[in-house]
Amino acid sequence: MDTFLQQLINGISQGSAYALIALGYTMVYGVLRLINFAHGDVYMFGAFMGYYLANSHWIRSNLGTSAASAVLIMVGAMALSAVLGILIEKFAYRPGRSVTRFTLAFWLGILGAGAGQLAGATFASVAAGASVGILVGIIVEQAGLRPVKQNSRLALLIIAIGVSLFLENGGQQVFGADPKFFPEIIPTHALNAGPIHIDSQKLIVLGMSIVLMLLLNVIVNYTKTGKAMRAVSFNLDAAKLMGINTDRIIAFTFALGSALAAAGGILVSLLYPRIDPLMGVMPGLKAFVAAVLGGIGNITGAMVGGLILGMAEVMAVGYGQSTYRDAIAFIILVLILLLKPSGIMGKGMNEKV
Amino acid sequence: MKHRSWLLVLSLVGTLALTSCAAAGRDQQSAEIVIGEYGSLTGTTATFGISTRNGIEMAVDDVNEAGGILGKKVRILVEDDQGKPEEAQTVVTKLISKDQVIAVLGEVASSRSLAAAPVAQQNGIPMITPSSTNPRVTETGDYIFRVCFIDPFQGLVMAKFATNSLKIKNVAILRDIKNDYSVGLADVFVENFKTMGGNIVADESYSEGDTDFSAQLTSIKSRKPQAIFVPGYYTEVGLVARQAQKLGLTIPLLGGDGWDSPKLIEIGGEALSGSYYSNHFSVQDPSPAIQKFVGDYKARYGAVPDALAGLGFDAAQVLFDAIRRANSTEGDKIRDALAQTKDYPGVTGKITIDRARNAVKPAVVLQVKNGQLEYVETINP
Numbered sequence: 001m002d003t004f005l006q007q008l009i010n011g012i013s014q015g016s017a018y019a020l021i022a023l024g025y026t027m028v029y030g031v032l033r034l035i036n037f038a039h040g041d042v043y044m045f046g047a048f049m050g051y052y053l054a055n056s057h058w059i060r061s062n063l064g065t066s067a068a069s070a071v072l073i074m075v076g077a078m079a080l081s082a083v084l085g086i087l088i089e090k091f092a093y094r095p096g097r098s099v100t101r102f103t104l105a106f107w108l109g110i111l112g113a114g115a116g117q118l119a120g121a122t123f124a125s126v127a128a129g130a131s132v133g134i135l136v137g138i139i140v141e142q143a144g145l146r147p148v149k150q151n152s153r154l155a156l157l158i159i160a161i162g163v164s165l166f167l168e169n170g171g172q173q174v175f176g177a178d179p180k181f182f183p184e185i186i187p188t189h190a191l192n193a194g195p196i197h198i199d200s201q202k203l204i205v206l207g208m209s210i211v212l213m214l215l216l217n218v219i220v221n222y223t224k225t226g227k228a229m230r231a232v233s234f235n236l237d238a239a240k241l242m243g244i245n246t247d248r249i250i251a252f253t254f255a256l257g258s259a260l261a262a263a264g265g266i267l268v269s270l271l272y273p274r275i276d277p278l279m280g281v282m283p284g285l286k287a288f289v290a291a292v293l294g295g296i297g298n299i300t301g302a303m304v305g306g307l308i309l310g311m312a313e314v315m316a317v318g319y320g321q322s323t324y325r326d327a328i329a330f331i332i333l334v335l336i337l338l339l340k341p342s343g344i345m346g347k348g349m350n351e352k353v
Numbered sequence: 354m355k356h357r358s359w360l361l362v363l364s365l366v367g368t369l370a371l372t373s374c375a376a377a378g379r380d381q382q383s384a385e386i387v388i389g390e391y392g393s394l395t396g397t398t399a400t401f402g403i404s405t406r407n408g409i410e411m412a413v414d415d416v417n418e419a420g421g422i423l424g425k426k427v428r429i430l431v432e433d434d435q436g437k438p439e440e441a442q443t444v445v446t447k448l449i450s451k452d453q454v455i456a457v458l459g460e461v462a463s464s465r466s467l468a469a470a471p472v473a474q475q476n477g478i479p480m481i482t483p484s485s486t487n488p489r490v491t492e493t494g495d496y497i498f499r500v501c502f503i504d505p506f507q508g509l510v511m512a513k514f515a516t517n518s519l520k521i522k523n524v525a526i527l528r529d530i531k532n533d534y535s536v537g538l539a540d541v542f543v544e545n546f547k548t549m550g551g552n553i554v555a556d557e558s559y560s561e562g563d564t565d566f567s568a569q570l571t572s573i574k575s576r577k578p579q580a581i582f583v584p585g586y587y588t589e590v591g592l593v594a595r596q597a598q599k600l601g602l603t604i605p606l607l608g609g610d611g612w613d614s615p616k617l618i619e620i621g622g623e624a625l626s627g628s629y630y631s632n633h634f635s636v637q638d639p640s641p642a643i644q645k646f647v648g649d650y651k652a653r654y655g656a657v658p659d660a661l662a663g664l665g666f667d668a669a670q671v672l673f674d675a676i677r678r679a680n681s682t683e684g685d686k687i688r689d690a691l692a693q694t695k696d697y698p699g700v701t702g703k704i705t706i707d708r709a710r711n712a713v714k715p716a717v718v719l720q721v722k723n724g725q726l727e728y729v730e731t732i733n734p
Binding site: 002003006007010011013014017172176177178179181188190192195197199271272273274276278279282313314315317318319321322323325326 | 395396397399400530557558559560562563564565567568569571572574575588591592595599600601616619620622
């Protein structure tokens with residue numbers, strides 16, 4: 001029984017980590033109908049910003065480890081990631097929304113260069129990959145996309161994968177590929193109830209994910225910007241006609257999503273204090289599953305989906321085979337897509353044309 | 354299947370390149386001896402590759418300062434495999450067919466060495482892995498050697514250590530199921546620990562790259578072991594230790610040389626205090642050869658060498674020694690000389706190559722104490 005309760009707590013803790021990442025994922029999807037594959041990498045970026053801020057001379061010498069420094073690190077990393085989100089939106093997704101031959105070729109080129117690097121890591125293979133990507137981009141645009149130029153989701157999806165690879169490989173160059181220790185910006189206190197072990201950081205992560213979920217609900221449902229976001233989500237062109245600056249709303253959505261990813265990066269790094277440039281890949285995929293499970297686009301659903309996924313994984317490991325941990329997430333994804341594609345809390349939606 | 358046809362194409366291209374321009378690097382008349390090295394200079398196990406490269410660089414510079422081998426300077430070509438087995442295969446093919454190296458040094462991880470070894474074997478180029486401890490690596494063929502001990506030995510060392518020195522009976526296993534090295538160590542530990550009269554109370558696993566181990570550790574805790582054998586890499590062990598501490602597990606963790614990295618203690622912190630692992634050498638060893646190596650390394654790289662640096666250094670030294678004895682840079686002659694290596698005084702112990710092309714040498718057990726490593730004892734083969 002003690003073991004079961006402990007596993008339950010482990011599951012909630014793991015689940016709240018997934019929920020935190022899934023929140024931003026689902027919000028960006030809800031507004032833009034874009035699966036932002038780079039979300040996990042912005043999460044990584046946020047964790048690294050937190051790492052550098054926490055180790056910065058000024059914070060260490062002036063604030064040490066205090067509530068003030070923790071808040072400052074968190075807000076700073078969120079702000080920096082929001083800037084990254086806006087930049088990604090401005091330079092990758094915005095041109096992609098009205099696809100030109102140039103933008104598609106550019107991002108497919110990056111994608112090709114990434115593939116070239118995976119295949120050979122030499123200048124020749126990267127260059128070859130990039131040129132093949134550019135060529136494919138030109139051909140695809142010529143043959144397939146030109147007729148449906150506006151609002152091409154396929155192009156945006158390809159761009160998102162390109163951005164993700166760009167951040168992963170760029171991260172290895174800039175931050176270094178070796179794992180780093182994320183400092184304890186909030187000291188841990190063990191809170192033990194008999195044989196059950198909980199610590200303050202698990203509670204902080206769970207609490208923060210609930211707070212952020214509520215905050216996000218308030219922003220989307222009860223503010224003017226939120227109203228505009230919902231309008232953009234409902235119909236981009238009609239929103240434009242109603243005088244909404246849609247580009248600005250979309251940029252805001254990305255900034256908000258990226259700030260959430262950064263908050264997730266820092267909070268999850270408190271639980272698992274090892275960070276590296278590829279840390280976002282698996283959690284990003286798992287958070288995607290959590291978002292789909294809860295009903296993609298639904299903020300409360302992301303929370304529920306994250307908790308269910310975390311619990312399912314921990315129980316599979318604790319009472320079954322630890323080998324199947326990652327398989328669980330994707331079995332859940334397949335099942336939910338087969339049985340209830342709109343997710344647990346999602347509303348069935350007619351495809352808009 | 355796809356992979357295999359790739360390999361076929363690669364080796365075909367390799368053979369073509371070999372026959373068409375064999376006169377380039379492997380020419381007996383050329384002014385320098387070119388040796389290839391491949392390792393994970395980037396990726397999650399980057400410190401492995403970087404330490405090894407540092408050790409090899411030192412050995413190359415030492416030998417060149419002393420006038421080179423057979424009157425020629427030694428040049429080392431380093432390729433990054435990013436910690437990926439398929440990449441290891443690609444870069445070794447490149448080193449052998451394009452750069453015409455006479456021998457290859459690498460890799461640290463057994464899974465990468467296993468991917469690249471067939472390429473060296475097919476081309477008749479000797480390969481020495483400094484620190485791949487999985488037995489299957491040298492079983493690839495008669496051109497593949499190693500200067501470290503093999504998994505069965507490390508598993509045996511820790512089983513002996515747990516039984517004789519720690520005097521414990523109940524041990525749990527937490528192995529990295531994706532990693533040949535970790536699975537190999539765990540299997541041998543289990544086998545030997547049982548024959549010595551111990552019990553394995555739990556056998557759990559994780560996958561490289563995981564961050565959450567609390568589910569496994571909670572199951573392990575309920576079985577009340579006296580120690581946990583975690584033969585994984587430092588990248589995960591630090592997190593395992595922290596989470597074990599948070600779950601109220603105060604028993605020592607035991608491990609192998611995959612723990613050996615300055616990052617281990619940075620990530621694990623004081624949660625690792627009291628844990629033990631087997632390793633290739635200890636910087637606290639008073640022998641003058643080791644102290645000179647440690648001093649030189651510190652002066653050059655500003656850090657204390659880990660075992661991988663020592664093994665990289667030894668792998669290069671053993672190769673130079675073999676080239677000297679063979680008095681040739683031809684693959685088969687170097688291979689024969691390597692096979693006859695006996696009691697070569699390396700910094701990681703006296704190295705003798707046995708008939709299976711593995712090194713026979715002692716292991717040391719180290720303990721983590723207050724953020725430092727302490728030498729505990731040497732366990733002989």
